[in-house]
Amino acid sequence: MTALPMTVRAPGLPERVRIHEVGPRDGLQNEASVVPTEVKAEFVHRLAGAGLDTVEATSFVHPRWVPQLADAEKLYPMLSGLPGVRLPVLVPNDRGLDRALALGAREVAVFASATESFARANLNRTVDASLAMFEPVAIRAVESGLRVRGYVSMCFGDPWEGAVPVGQVVEVCRRLVAMGCDELSLGDTIGVATPGHVGALLGALTEAGVPVSSIAVHFHDTYGQALSNTLAALQHGITTVDASAGGLGGCPYAKSATGNLATEDLVWMLDGLGIQTGVDLGRLIDTSVWMADQLGRPSPSRTVRALSHKE
């Protein structure tokens, strides 16, 4: 556990990156078996203890849709002893926002789609109708003093529609900003993006007046591209990167994998580049090994596997 990357800075990259840890929400929501609330709470506490200052904690969706996160009301208060850690929660609609507000949440996120096909599949409505559903949620959240993050799925490719035009993504992003989102998370939901496409989308957003400081990237490793896409995003000024501890989130060996970028693989690169994150890689790996034990299967993160292997 002593091997760590050598630090050699590269020109044009940020001094610091904020990692938006999505494991407890985006990772665990795809688990086949229900994880006990106490385990989830310990997971979030351990992640915070490893230095992650933003941990997406849970989702206030209807339990029918995501039974894995049906314990949000029980879990959220168990995280109150984490001062200084941002704990955003997903809210799909007005009812979800009510639940989040009742528990004192300070940050929420809505989950939009860049494509009609995925809006229909995931939200059962058109892109327009889904944005219309989110608008009063975002406005009321802002009025209540909350930060609002807008996820945008399928920003690069869509399994039904193929390549997603950059302009279509920009339009959804503009509308989310207009309704009060202070951060956008650009999702490569099926993992097909490559670095030139990343640069083109970020360039178009900047041109459309969306400040780069309000943009986060959310890459999936389905085709092994998440980290090189992240490097391209950093070179375009991005300073917020979504990742999932241990690569949690769906099965990495199936085509349908969500295959989130593993936080450890990201931290290895950022440590090597001398970019500050505040994360202690060793403690993070210990956390992912512990969580893998809870779930009964090894982490797909290469860094976790390399540094936790007992020889």
Place this chain on the structure above:
Amino acid sequence: MTALPMTVRAPGLPERVRIHEVGPRDGLQNEASVVPTEVKAEFVHRLAGAGLDTVEATSFVHPRWVPQLADAEKLYPMLSGLPGVRLPVLVPNDRGLDRALALGAREVAVFASATESFARANLNRTVDASLAMFEPVAIRAVESGLRVRGYVSMCFGDPWEGAVPVGQVVEVCRRLVAMGCDELSLGDTIGVATPGHVGALLGALTEAGVPVSSIAVHFHDTYGQALSNTLAALQHGITTVDASAGGLGGCPYAKSATGNLATEDLVWMLDGLGIQTGVDLGRLIDTSVWMADQLGRPSPSRTVRALSHKE
């Protein structure tokens, strides 16, 4: 099998990259069980059929050291029906070169180390003594009209020595160029490199007068960094990249993994960037799936797993 990346070029990258496929040599030499010569021959033929124009075929080392490649004399003539495909072979010493010349090989490679510890472990001599051993081999190969590639192991980190000073790598590279190597392959043998370190080494080599066109990069995915390091190398003008079909080469799940960059993950990125390689990704994946069946275990390449999964 129809999903392919969308092509969006990025500024400052090469138009074309030559992939130096190392699967049949670097990949298979670590296999626990011996692969039949006929399977190896079919593997090389299939790789060439997928459009790979440089396939490192085998190694003329003493069979005692690499029993997996003890059939080099039998295998090499089986590849004669591949016009236009470069088939370099590894030669460790004068005897190896004799064997390669006797079979009509047109390209050879020597395998140097940037560190004393690995030179001792792998070659049982000092860096100086190993270069002295390669020098007459390289000179005679050049006199015989052969191309000579010089591998340099442990260019970034070394398991015994930690971080490897850039100047130390440059010195070994200069000596390999001086003895007639027309190409150098910079190996991140334990996979610890990050993009800033890659840029620093390539910058130092250029400053030392080693032309970037004579440099290849050879990254390992032990910590998931191979593809982002490759992107950094392309941004520094590199146009030759080593990779192994299906990620063959050691167990990717052990700390000691060689964990070669998978050719498919590389081709996905290059296709997405609009960089020509001549490789047909679908045929390459079919080849790696076939080879995985021969070896009795799945490929660790994410692209192979994603595109070969039957749902």
